[in-house]
Amino acid sequence: MTDKINPLPQPVATLATGGGISWPGDSHWGPDALERAVQVAGARLRQPLVITDPVVWRAVGPAVQAALATVPGLSWQVYDGVVPNPTLTQVREALQTARRLGCGSLIAVGGGSAIDVAKVVLAGLAGGLDVEELQAPRGRAWLDAPATPEDALLLAVPTTSGTGSESSSAALIQGDDGRKHLYRSLRPRPAIVALQPSLTLGLPPRPTAHGGFDAVLHALGTWVNTDPSPVGKALALHALRICLPALPAVLREPDSLQARADMQMGAYLAGVAIGLNKVDAVHGMCTPLEARVHLTHAEVLAPVFSVVARHTVQTHARPYAEAARALDIASTGNEQHDALALIEAVEGLARLGGIATRFTDLRLSAQDADELATRALRSASTPLNPRPLAHPDIRSLYLQMAHPGVSP
Ligand SMILES: [Fe+2]
Incomplete structure (x- = not known):
């Protein structure tokens, strides 16, 4: 019967170039995904800073806070200054807030803008870097290195379906020169993702x-x-x-x-x-x-x-x-x-x-x-x-x- 099976039109696992994959960490989907993701994060949620925008936070903040409240003794802070097409200004503000409040983890709640800002903030926070250094050799070296267990945790709670920022290696932020800069790295990719469809119901x-x-x-x-x-x-x-x-x-x-x-x-x-x-x-x-x-x-x-x-x-x-x-x-x-x-x-x-x-x-x-x-x-x-x-x-x-x- 194997004569009925067509050969591959071209090699799949090519020998010319090697490859490798790095799966995104823990992903949870379904009606209670958020609560399960928070439980999995557990003790890694050290004094988290929620990074979001005011409209999203009004809509889904209660659900996120209810999930966070299930972790005994956890306290969190909220930065809700993210705007569409975010700039380095929001990254700096959120990074300063995280440092000032001693936050040891981040929770991005929103669409690609909130998650992109959180990725770059995470790189600054975990790498001990200022925003300006992230595109300089020292920042590049941190972004190019593999993630370590000591890196601060980023939990993503997407409320839109599109950019894939919750699972991709890219973050697009407008620089001080007005141009969009792409930060590409697997290291600050969210280690935990909560795909809870109910959180996207309010999307216009x-x-x-x-x-x-x-x-x-x-x-x-x-x-x-x-x-x-x-x-x-x-x-x-x-x-x-x-x-x-x-x-x-x-x-x-x-x-x-x-x-x-x-x-x-x-x-x-x-x-x-x-x-x-x-x-x-x-x-x-x-x-x-x-x-x-x-x-x-x-x-x-x-x-x-x-x-x-x-x-x-x-x-x-x-x-x-x-x-x-x-x-x-x-x-x-x-x-x-x-x-x-x-x-x-x-x-x-x-x-x-x-x-x-x-x-x-x-x-x-x-x-x-x-x-x-x-x-x-x-x-x-x-x-x-x-x-x-x-x-x-x-x-x-x-x-x-x-x-x-x-x-x-
Ligand atoms: Fe795109």
Whole structure:
């Protein structure tokens, strides 16, 4: 019967490059995930500082405090100064608060912004570093070293489903120069995560749609890119399998705990996948553009995806076609056709969530596009795009986005 089994189209465990994984620590999901996570943390919750924002804390603070109250003798403090697109100002404030109050652990409660701030605060706190040092050699050395049992604990309680910050190795913080800086390290990744779907029920439709779309592009970017790590690939495809139906379901039925749970798990798995394999040029080209426009991450991602993915599949359709077939989106035997069907399905999800797939007011000069391309190439994900993109290619793609339909 083995003659019915097709051989692998290409090696999975490649001999050309080795690999390894570092699983995120303890993850708990389900209706009582928060209480179980707090119990597992136990004595490692030394005088924790909760890092959150005021809106989230009003909504879920009582549930978090009730869970913390189950640990005998535990006292905690709250820093609720996190804002969307956080800057180093919030990191400094929270780090100073943690030091002043003698906090020995952190609990991030909120979306990607709160968790990203907490990751960088943790690096400062556990590494004995000031914020400015984190991008200098001393800080890099701490971030590049493996986690130790003595590192302060970070427990993440996500209240949104999208960024995957609770499980990824990345933290995006706006620097003093106004640009977004990516801190990439496995060391400050939350050691304990509580995925409790009820905590995401209050998320309004817009962030629900935008976060869900971001998670889809994390999973897809990891699946199609050239990083061969088989574990990340498996997680990415499974995350796509979850997110593609979960996103329309959660938009249709925002009060459905099942839909919220599925979306939360899909975003979490996609986060683990990007922590292992990174993403593609869609995210690599998105970050520099985000510093120039007043749009959300998803509002930049969707038009960038539309242009970059269509350009990529002209020569490298296979991974997109494989996903389309694995997910029962299209299976015609024609790679181009199946790949485009997947792209159209993803664009359809954006539109369903009210996210435009074209920029309507993006003005870029040739020099702007040059600078953006230079920055996009600094991303670790851009070189992993299935279709290799050199500086002139990226420049040209940016100009296409600014002038849709016209090739410069
Ligand atoms: Fe993203």
